[in-house]
Amino acid sequence: DGGITQSPKYLFRKEGQNVTLSCEQNLNHDAMYWYRQDPGQGLRLIYYSQIVNDFQKGDIAEGYSVSREKKESFPLTVTSAQKNPTAFYLCASSSLGYTFGSGTRLTVV
């Protein structure tokens, strides 16, 4: 079955630690995206990549980093510089329409 997989579903980290969220797709989509959802804020774009080895900052890229070494994978690193990292993170890929993963809830304590 084609789809997009985010892992883990729940993640806990101590403040000051970097953490990497995984996103893998087998839909052969060129474009991939990372969004963050906070209560009352909707979905805000963090980073996106339209092709392998290329990515662009979204609206709230500060404190995050990404890589796109393979078409199938678009990991997101939440660095210690991100001031409010606790959130629900959504990965998506697109080709004439978006497919979302099921999300990762990151809690920083």
Next chain:
Amino acid sequence: DQQVKQNSPSLSVQEGRISILNCDYTNSMFDYFLWYKKYPAEGPTFLISISSIKDKNEDGRFTVFLNKSAKHLSLHIVPSQPGDSAVYFCAASDQGGSEKLVFGKGMKLTVNP
């Protein structure tokens, strides 16, 4: 500056009645609009879309209306069912929907039995 606005954070309707979810946009370059439905702790799922060359698109109980001159679209669900209870996001694109989407803040719909 918010380009896609869902000004009402929530809506509660009775089962069997019509639900109307509204969305406004400011960017006149948007040419494709989508509605997504999201349950808690899950990713959004695509519901229905409309191109700017149309003013209405219907899919079963779901109809989306687009008023380009008013930069306004709405999603009608009729009849509403308890399983429709979710958060609904309006989204827009300026490249036919294949590039990055701009999302509204979402609206929580509750359908009461």
